[in-house]
Amino acid sequence: MPRVPRPVAVLARSGLLLAAASVVIFLCTAALPGDAADTLVGGRATAAELDRLRAEAGLDDPLHVRYLDWLTGGPGISLITGRPVAEVVAERAAVTLALAVAALAVAVPLTVVLAWAAVRGPRRLRQVVNAVIVSGAALPQAVVAAALVAWLSAAWGLFPPVSMLPVGEPPWHRPDLLALPVLTLALPTAAYAAALLRGAIADVVDRPYVRDAELRGLSPGAILFRYVLPMVAAPAARLLAVNLGGLVAGTAVAETLFGLAGLGELLVTAISTRDVPVVQSVALLAAAVVVAGLLAADLVAPRRHRQAARP
Known part of the structure; x- marks a missing residue:
């Protein structure tokens, strides 16, 4: 065969x-x-x-x-509003997409920094970072949001406590309104991802070619980007795909707390009203994002793995 x-x-x-x-x-x-x-x-x-x-x-x-x-x-018609589901989802997608992309832009480098520090930092720093990772991954979004509002809004006045966007204005035109919900999504995501990724990094840094690179005097940054990250590309890409899908479907808490009308808030409303076509479309969209990310990881990661294995 x-x-x-x-x-x-x-x-x-x-x-x-x-x-x-x-x-x-x-x-x-x-x-x-x-x-x-x-x-x-x-x-x-x-x-x-x-x-x-x-x-x-x-x-x-x-x-x-x-x-x-x-x-x-296809998506069909909303049972509650009578509008095409594709039209309803498209209206809300811009807000959720802006939130998810911005949250990933913050979470990805923060994940790498936390996971690397948890494995290769000084002993005292490793203890602190691991405690931060565990506690950050365990905190619910609502607790993170309350702490951010208390510190960054009420105490320091850096950002508004409510993120209600003006009607018709693209979300990326008001980054000040997105800051708190983005951090609410990004911080627990980075802590959770770092908790999973640090094991893979610890396994890679113990391999002979990494120790050889250290003996040759390469800097920690060069070792991280040339040898470690390509070797953990497969689990990292899969983790990124799952987190992206989770952000698309899991923005409900942040959107509800901060007054943003996105897909997460739409999903919660549709479930409460039993608007099945809307629920199915939003849920399948999140699943498709995860599957697409896993597909990209499966296609790209093996090539990166072979490139990293070269001396």
């Missing part, structure tokens, strides 16, 4: 993973108690009227029919 090329195998695996994610998302939304018909009528409709609304929305169709309709029919 001819061997399947690696890119084809990776693409096939990613497609299967995304298909499995769509099944899980659909089953989870189908298991939610109640439906959008109950929300629309607010308990003031007769049983016959509820049955009519459910039939018009397709809520009474068998599960497999609803799943196939979702796959073949």
Whole structure:
């Protein structure tokens, strides 16, 4: 049997993973108690009227029919507002994208610094950094947000405590309004990623070619960027992909606390109103971001690994 090329195998695996994610998302939304018909009528409709609304929305169709309709029919129409789901998601995506990209821009270098310091710093510094990593990864976003508001807004007056963007203004035009929610997302993400990445870095720095580089007098920075980071590219890229997907779907706390209308806040609202097409679209978008990141990691990381292994 001819061997399947690696890119084809990776693409096939990613497609299967995304298909499995769509099944899980659909089953989870189908298991939610109640439906959008109950929300629309607010308990003031007769049983016959509820049955009519459910039939018009397709809520009474068998599960497999609803799943196939979702796959073949696209995002569909919001059951609550009657607007196209793609239009609703596109309106909110700019805010969440700006938050996620800015949070990653802060979290990625901070992750590298924390993980490297936790492994290669002086002994006292390693103890402090490891304590910071563990405590930072364990803190809920709400606690981080409260601390940032207390320090950076109330005490020092650096940023406004509420981040409500003017209507129609792109979020990147007001970086002062994004600072606190970005830090709320970036700090726990960096601590969590550093906690996972420090083990991989500790394994790499014990390898002979790294010790040989130290004996040849290379600086710690050169060793980090030339030998260590390329060798941990695969786990780091996968970790980055998962964190990016988590940021896309997990901005609900930051967006709610700081008054930002993004995908996270939209997801929370859609779940509470049982607006299933919106829930499914936002959740599948987050899953697609994770799968795309994992795909890129699988395709790129082995090449970087081979390049790093060269003397």
